[in-house]
Every structure is written in C-alpha cells, then in structure tokens.
Amino acid sequence: MKKIAILVLLAFLVSLLPAAALAKPDPDKAKGNKWVQQQPGKNAKEQSKVKRDRSYNAVAFDDIYDSWANHYINKAARKGLVVGYMGKYQPNKPVTNLELIVMLVRALEKDGQIDLDEVSTGSKDLRKIPSWGQVYVAAALDYGIIKPGELKDFNPNQGCKRYQVALYVARILDQDADNEDIDFDELSDDVEDIIDILEGLDDLEDGNDEIQDSIDSLIEDLQDFNDRLSDADESDLADLIAEVKEMAALLDEIIADAEEEDIDEDILDELGDAAQKVSSLRKALRAYKDRDRDDSFVDEDQCPYEYLMHIKKVKRFRIMVGDLDGRFSPMRVVKRDEIATLLSRLTDQIFGEFDITSTRGTLDAIESTEDGYVITVLDKDGEEYFFNVSDDTRILYNKKTLSADDLEDYLGYEIVVVYDVDDDASTIKIIKA
Structure with a gap:
C-alpha cells in the first residue's frame, strides 16, 4: 500500500x-x-x-x-x-x-x-x-x-468552485474593492520609469543620430504627458489613451530602426522593456476607463453574498468574464x-506582458487567414519565424504607411518585425529588396 x-x-x-x-x-x-x-x-x-x-x-x-x-x-x-x-x-x-x-x-x-x-x-x-x-x-x-x-x-x-477562484484572484489584484479612484500619481511613477529607461540607454554608435533624436523626442513627449497627468481627471482618459497609443507607435519605430542598424542587443532589450511598460500603462488607463462597465451576472443570487464584490472585480478586470449567456456559475x-x-x-x-521584441530577416511567404495574414520571415541563418499580421499592424516603407494587403508586393525584401509573445506583429518596417 x-x-x-x-x-x-x-x-x-x-x-x-x-x-x-x-x-x-x-x-x-x-x-x-x-x-x-x-x-x-x-x-x-x-x-x-x-x-x-x-x-x-x-x-x-x-x-x-x-x-x-x-x-x-x-x-x-x-x-x-x-x-x-x-x-x-x-x-x-x-x-x-x-x-x-x-x-x-x-x-x-x-x-x-x-x-x-x-x-x-x-x-x-x-x-x-x-x-x-x-x-x-x-x-x-x-x-x-x-x-x-x-x-x-x-x-x-x-x-x-468559481466563486473561490474569484476570491483568490481578486486578492492578487490587490485593490480595495471600495476604492476605485484613479491613482494618477502611480501612473506618473510608471511614466517616470519609462523615462529613466530611455535616459539610461548606452550611447548609440556613430551614424545613429536619427535614432537618438527619435528617443530624445519620445522622452520629451513622455515628460509632457506626465505634466498633463498632474492635472488630469476622468474626462481626460480617452485623450490620454490616444496619446499613449501614439507614443507606443513611435517606440515601435525606434525599435525597428535600432534592429535595422544592428544596435547593441542590450540596448534593444532596454527598448523592449520600455515598450512593455508603455503597453502596461495603456492597459492601466483602459482599465480605469472601463471600470464602470456592467459587472453584473444573471445568476448573482446563486453566489454567497460576501464573495459577490470579488466576482464583480475579476469581471471588471476581464480576468473571469462568465459564460456567453451572462452567467458566472459560481458554484461550479x-x-x-x-x-x-x-x-x-x-x-x-x-x-504585464512579456517584453516586446524584434527580429530582422527576409519576407519569404504570406498566407491569408480569417483574421489577416501569417507571414514567414527567414533570418540570416535560414531560421523560419512566423508572425500574425492584422489591420492593427503598422507597416512602414520609406516613411510611408502601407496596408497589410500590400505585403505581397514586398516578398523577398528585408524587413524588421516588432512583435509580442503571441507572435502578433505590432510594426513591420520594410528595409530593402
């Protein structure tokens, strides 16, 4: 036994x-x-x-x-x-x-x-x-x-049971269920962290003045953004989210340019850290904006009352959203x-997401999918990389923006892809044939 x-x-x-x-x-x-x-x-x-x-x-x-x-x-x-x-x-x-x-x-x-x-x-x-x-x-x-x-x-x-899961997850979220006020000071600290990363980058090699200028410009944008946070209120959330989206796009371009110029790998890693933090900042702002969304379930009466606030919290954070019929099924x-x-x-x-990172290679193939395209990229060693391309992917060539439908015209071109843990491409920069 x-x-x-x-x-x-x-x-x-x-x-x-x-x-x-x-x-x-x-x-x-x-x-x-x-x-x-x-x-x-x-x-x-x-x-x-x-x-x-x-x-x-x-x-x-x-x-x-x-x-x-x-x-x-x-x-x-x-x-x-x-x-x-x-x-x-x-x-x-x-x-x-x-x-x-x-x-x-x-x-x-x-x-x-x-x-x-x-x-x-x-x-x-x-x-x-x-x-x-x-x-x-x-x-x-x-x-x-x-x-x-x-x-x-x-x-x-x-x-x-699901209501117990909600309790444990709500505690990990570590927020007071009775206090959902926006902490702009904490958001400001997050922005300062991004600025510190960018200001602390090692010197770029000669010939990369344009990349350094873009980094300096982004730092100024972040500082201006932080100044606006000090006077912001709930009515400013939509504008703040839009600004962060623009800064994320600029940082993607910086990463793509740095990858193209074979910038030191440590600098690329630091830029990836900054991009992740910008992404997390945007998500935090969106979470605040959406915190008043409907957090009810049709079967709330089946949940022990003392757990209800935890269930509502995990729904607001989109961690546990319930069934398609509007039920949470707390006792299951x-x-x-x-x-x-x-x-x-x-x-x-x-x-926070895994760091956003980048790779460089040749655009080898394009396959159409329900959600867009999957592209195959070959690196210098012939290793295959696969990336998802959607309408949200920014595609740049000679400082102009292209659509995903144009990619077939650039088969065989050298490209840089900025992507996340799901292989979703956020930015593609086409370099040369």
Missing part, C-alpha cells in the same frame, strides 16, 4: 515538471522566435524581487485542438504557467483547491513576486496539506491569497481550460 502511495505521488510530481520537458515543440508557432524578460506588474507586492524566469517553452498538446481555450492554453503553457503530461493537457479535468493555489503561486513566482526558497513551512496549520504542496500554501498565506483563518476549512483535495468547479485562460489574462493584464 505504501509503495502504491509513493508511485501515485511520483506520478503527480512528474505532472508538475516544466512543460518544455514534457511536450514536443509546436510545429506552427515559436519556431526559433526569441523571448526576453517579463517585467513586474504595477500590482506587485512591496517586497524584494527575485530574478524573473527567462525561459519560455515551445509546447503542443494533442488534446486541445477542439477546446474553446486552445489559444489561452498554448499561451499559458509557453509562459510556463501550466504544464501537461505526455503531450496532453486534459482541459476538461476539474481543478482542486490545492492545484489552483499551486498554479497561482507559480505565476507569482515566475513574475518574481514570490521566492519559494524563502518560504517557511514550519507552521502546524500546514499539516493537513500534502507535504509536496505545503510550500505553495505557505507562500499563498504569506502573500495574502489565503487568510490564516480560512486554512482550517481549506480542503486541498476538494474541487475549487473550475476546469483546467478555465484556469489556463485565467492565468493568461492575469499575467497579460496585471503583471
């Missing part, structure tokens, strides 16, 4: 191994595409940060092709937030309370907000938790996901496909 128990434990622990060790590379995505460091989100706890995980996984599961959450599962797995076993993800499998806590803590650990090596598991209150999971529950207690008084009723093996046990979706949204919208 003891041997069987050990085998069961080993099997479960294997399922918690990094996805890169368990799944084959995805043939359609991430063929050599490079990823860089994820930045901390504005809701990070005030504690010493640990190094963020720079490893991003190429994965594929053979049981998610028909899943509504296919995109989110792949995205969460590539971020290392969820794992499978023997090429399977089991999207419809229910998630236990302990499994959920493990996944949430892992997301915080990957973001650098939790260091499991510093977590103590000596508390007697943890005895009811399986030994392998005690460090995760202890970390959740330290972080505030679980309150000490709740641990006595915490059943690690029980299926986690959450499944693995839902958790992958939740973790993907949480890390994108709250912790």
Whole structure:
C-alpha cells in the first residue's frame, strides 16, 4: 500500500515538471522566435524581487485542438504557467483547491513576486496539506491569497468552485474593492520609469543620430504627458489613451530602426522593456476607463453574498468574464481550460506582458487567414519565424504607411518585425529588396 502511495505521488510530481520537458515543440508557432524578460506588474507586492524566469517553452498538446481555450492554453503553457503530461493537457479535468493555489503561486513566482526558497513551512496549520504542496500554501498565506483563518476549512483535495477562484484572484489584484479612484500619481511613477529607461540607454554608435533624436523626442513627449497627468481627471482618459497609443507607435519605430542598424542587443532589450511598460500603462488607463462597465451576472443570487464584490472585480478586470449567456456559475468547479485562460489574462493584464521584441530577416511567404495574414520571415541563418499580421499592424516603407494587403508586393525584401509573445506583429518596417 505504501509503495502504491509513493508511485501515485511520483506520478503527480512528474505532472508538475516544466512543460518544455514534457511536450514536443509546436510545429506552427515559436519556431526559433526569441523571448526576453517579463517585467513586474504595477500590482506587485512591496517586497524584494527575485530574478524573473527567462525561459519560455515551445509546447503542443494533442488534446486541445477542439477546446474553446486552445489559444489561452498554448499561451499559458509557453509562459510556463501550466504544464501537461505526455503531450496532453486534459482541459476538461476539474481543478482542486490545492492545484489552483499551486498554479497561482507559480505565476507569482515566475513574475518574481514570490521566492519559494524563502518560504517557511514550519507552521502546524500546514499539516493537513500534502507535504509536496505545503510550500505553495505557505507562500499563498504569506502573500495574502489565503487568510490564516480560512486554512482550517481549506480542503486541498476538494474541487475549487468559481466563486473561490474569484476570491483568490481578486486578492492578487490587490485593490480595495471600495476604492476605485484613479491613482494618477502611480501612473506618473510608471511614466517616470519609462523615462529613466530611455535616459539610461548606452550611447548609440556613430551614424545613429536619427535614432537618438527619435528617443530624445519620445522622452520629451513622455515628460509632457506626465505634466498633463498632474492635472488630469476622468474626462481626460480617452485623450490620454490616444496619446499613449501614439507614443507606443513611435517606440515601435525606434525599435525597428535600432534592429535595422544592428544596435547593441542590450540596448534593444532596454527598448523592449520600455515598450512593455508603455503597453502596461495603456492597459492601466483602459482599465480605469472601463471600470464602470456592467459587472453584473444573471445568476448573482446563486453566489454567497460576501464573495459577490470579488466576482464583480475579476469581471471588471476581464480576468473571469462568465459564460456567453451572462452567467458566472459560481458554484461550479473550475476546469483546467478555465484556469489556463485565467492565468493568461492575469499575467497579460496585471503583471504585464512579456517584453516586446524584434527580429530582422527576409519576407519569404504570406498566407491569408480569417483574421489577416501569417507571414514567414527567414533570418540570416535560414531560421523560419512566423508572425500574425492584422489591420492593427503598422507597416512602414520609406516613411510611408502601407496596408497589410500590400505585403505581397514586398516578398523577398528585408524587413524588421516588432512583435509580442503571441507572435502578433505590432510594426513591420520594410528595409530593402
């Protein structure tokens, strides 16, 4: 009997191994595409940060092709937030309370907000938790996901209901449910962080005066933007969002120009950090603008009253949005496909996206899709990169803007692509034939 128990434990622990060790590379995505460091989100706890995980996984599961959450599962797995076993993800499998806590803590650990090596598991209150999971529950207690008084009723093996998930996620969001005022001072600090990155860049090599002028111009725009924040109110949000969008576009152009001129990789990484922070700033402004959106569900009466404000909060942040029929289904046990979706949204919208980065190569092929195009780019070593191009992608050639439909005319041209973790191209700069 003891041997069987050990085998069961080993099997479960294997399922918690990094996805890169368990799944084959995805043939359609991430063929050599490079990823860089994820930045901390504005809701990070005030504690010493640990190094963020720079490893991003190429994965594929053979049981998610028909899943509504296919995109989110792949995205969460590539971020290392969820794992499978023997090429399977089991999207419809229910998630236990302990499994959920493990996944949430892992997301915080990957973001650098939790260091499991510093977590103590000596508390007697943890005895009811399986030994392998005690460090995760202890970390959740330290972080505030679980309150000490709740641990006595915490059943690690029980299926986690959706209203409980909402509670834990709302606590990670770390905002006072009764105070949704806009913190323009905090936003101003975020802008200062972007300015500091740009002002701290190493000197560019000779012949790159135009790029430096663009950086200096962007710094001035950011400083002017910060001045406007000091006098801003809710009525200014739409204009502020539009300004941030313009600055994001300018920064994309700077990254593309720097990639074209073979600027030092460290400088490109810093520019990517700045672009990520600009993206997060825009999302923060949009979240404030949308905070009064309808956050009700038709089945609110089925939810324990004390959890209702947490459910409304996760909907406002678009982390858990409910079913198409307007139901939240608070008493239903959450499944693995839902958790992958939740973790993907949480890390994108709250912790911040993975850094925006760039690559240079030859435009080799274009394929039409329902949402636009997928382009194939060959780098100097012949490695294939695949990128999604939509109506939102800015395409530049000789300082003129082109449409995605024009790309076929530039097959064989050298291009620079600025893109995100989903291989979505935000800017394409066509260089030469």
